[in-house]
Amino acid sequence: MPEMMRAVVIARYAGALEMRRCPVPRPGPGEVLVHVHASGLCSTDLHLLSGRQPLGELPRIIGHELAGEVVGLGDGVTHWQPGDRVTAAIDVTCGQCRHCRTGETQRCPTMRRIGFEIDGGHADYVTVPAANLVSVPAEISDAAAAILPDAIACMYHSLINQGKVGIGQRVLILGVGGLGIHGVQIARSAGADVLATSRRPERLALAEHYGAVPIDTSRQSLETEAASFTEGEGVDLVVDNIGTRASVRQGLSVLRPGGNCWSSATSTRPSRFPPCASSRASWRSSAAAAARSRI
Numbered sequence: 001m002p003e004m005m006r007a008v009v010i011a012r013y014a015g016a017l018e019m020r021r022c023p024v025p026r027p028g029p030g031e032v033l034v035h036v037h038a039s040g041l042c043s044t045d046l047h048l049l050s051g052r053q054p055l056g057e058l059p060r061i062i063g064h065e066l067a068g069e070v071v072g073l074g075d076g077v078t079h080w081q082p083g084d085r086v087t088a089a090i091d092v093t094c095g096q097c098r099h100c101r102t103g104e105t106q107r108c109p110t111m112r113r114i115g116f117e118i119d120g121g122h123a124d125y126v127t128v129p130a131a132n133l134v135s136v137p138a139e140i141s142d143a144a145a146a147i148l149p150d151a152i153a154c155m156y157h158s159l160i161n162q163g164k165v166g167i168g169q170r171v172l173i174l175g176v177g178g179l180g181i182h183g184v185q186i187a188r189s190a191g192a193d194v195l196a197t198s199r200r201p202e203r204l205a206l207a208e209h210y211g212a213v214p215i216d217t218s219r220q221s222l223e224t225e226a227a228s229f230t231e232g233e234g235v236d237l238v239v240d241n242i243g244t245r246a247s248v249r250q251g252l253s254v255l256r257p258g259g260n261c262w263s264s265a266t267s268t269r270p271s272r273f274p275p276c277a278s279s280r281a282s283w284r285s286s287a288a289a290a291a292r293s294r295i
């Protein structure tokens with residue numbers, strides 16, 4: 001094992017990412033050392049770099065979408081072996097509090113996140129709690145595995161765990177970027193009929209390819225299209241990946257009575273969204289595996 005490694009750090013906000021030589025971390029009790037084979041560069045990393053989403057102590061090695069190979073075990077780790085291919089859930093939680101015990105780990109009051117409050121995967125090596133590891137089968141590449149804990153887990157949590165999406169339900173996905181395009185596929189796999197919005201033709205084409213009805217909000221009315229799609233009833237579920245007051249308002253405006261609107265977006269502004277219009281719908285922040293609950 002080398003003594004030193006390369007790492008991409010944020011040393012100061014509003015600067016540039018820096019490549020540094022850092023000591024290879026040693027796994028503590030219950031931790032595993034992972035040799036990183038793939039680490040996703042996420043738009044969230046740009047928010048972190050800007051300082052709009054403070055990380056606490058700097059410098060920090062960022063990178064919250066990682067995949068690699070187990071190369072070292074801390075004391076007490078028994079379920080993993082060197083050579084195991086893994087990815088890692090982002091949230092490091094206590095596992096003891098009421099939220100953790102009821103599957104709402106994203107609300108754990110002591111939660112810290114890999115690549116945010118603790119060092120992440122933009123490095124040759126990273127230490128990760130063994131409890132956060134997920135085994136990666138041989139047929140999934142490192143690059144594909146790396147995005148599982150963020151773009152896919154986040155959408156899965158919003159749509160399936162929280163939204164309870166099923167056959168015949170009507171789902172609106174606001175914004176089909178990195179998260180939304182996976183949301184389209186998950187909702188379709190669950191049997192839902194899906195509307196997807198964007199202003200970018202290539203994203204809409206991809207959403208359509210995966211079975212969504214695309215709405216180009218630069219030239220189409222979401223309200224009109226949603227009304228036509230649902231025979232005027234409104235959609236059952238909105239998943240908002242944009243995270244602005246306007247997008248939440250837009251989502252609420254096309255919900256059926258009793259429908260749900262979940263926001264999976266990162267926002268750096270305080271949450272002062274409008275209260276839901278009476279009985280029409282409910283709005284919640286979902287937050288799956290990552291830093292998405294901060295609105």
Ligand SMILES: [Zn+2]
Binds near residue numbers: 043065
């Ligand atoms: Zn990410």
Ligand SMILES: [Zn+2]
Binds near residue numbers: 093094095096098110
């Ligand atoms: Zn907890």
